[in-house]
Amino acid sequence: MRREAGLRYAALTDTGKREQNEDAYFAGRMNGYHLFAVADGLGGHARGEVASRMAIGMLAEAAGRELTESEPAEMLERAFQRINSVIFAYNSDNALNAGTTLSAAVVDGPGRCWIGTVGDSRTHIVTPSSVWHTRDQTYVQSLVESGTISPAEALLHPRKNVLTQALGLSARVRIDLDVAELAGGVLLISSDGLHDYVPENVIREIVLENDPATACRRLIDAARDAASTDNTTVIVAKG
Secondary structure (H helix, E strand, O other), rough: OOOOOOOOEEEEEEEOOOOOEEEEEEEEEEEEEEEEEEEEEEEOOOOHHHHHHHHHHHHHHHHHHHHHHHOOHHHHHHHHHHHHHHHHHHHHHHHHOOOEEEEEEEOOOOOEEEEEEEEEEEEEEOOOEEEEEOOOOOHHHHHHHOOOOOHHHHHHOOOOOOEEEOOOOOOOOOEEEEEEEEEEEEEEEEOOOHOOOOOOOHHHHHHOOOHHHHHHHHHHHHHHHHHOOOOOOEEEEEO
């Protein structure tokens, strides 16, 4: 577990029942901000693990270069678009179809969070009374928003992992940008190996009742206990 400028945080990744881990993450401090990010390479696509690691590496590089001069939201927008372009070109040059999700949060000293998301990795802010999280860019989420199915039905839908956006698969990508206040809550970023399997109330209890390192271990254990078949990556940060 790391403690920097009053913020404690930890990260953990688990291959689970997959042959390899296509997740990647970053957790650290840059230019007066904290940067936390999780990328999930797309299973079934060639070189998903390469795409996720490219995304995390390029995001960290962009943050280190630009956060001194740019607003966090602007940095995230430019970095995500650049990552998409580079992976798309990599695919074209190598006749591949590599892609990745990416959810990233830039957090300042007072606890303001700038969040960028593509795909279905999630950034959450957890408090004793609520769990807020970023919107999944998935086919099933569009069905929920149209009222076609309920959130409970979405968890069991056979197409719940079909993404409507991912980095590297098309020349342009739509990035969801959010601004939120940590305000005493807990920041959690996860790949879908966690939140597709572990109920929200269980996630909330774990992150609120444990220090970040213990919470990460217990979240991974909860995913295993829930028979998650995916890679699982979690980052937990709290004041």
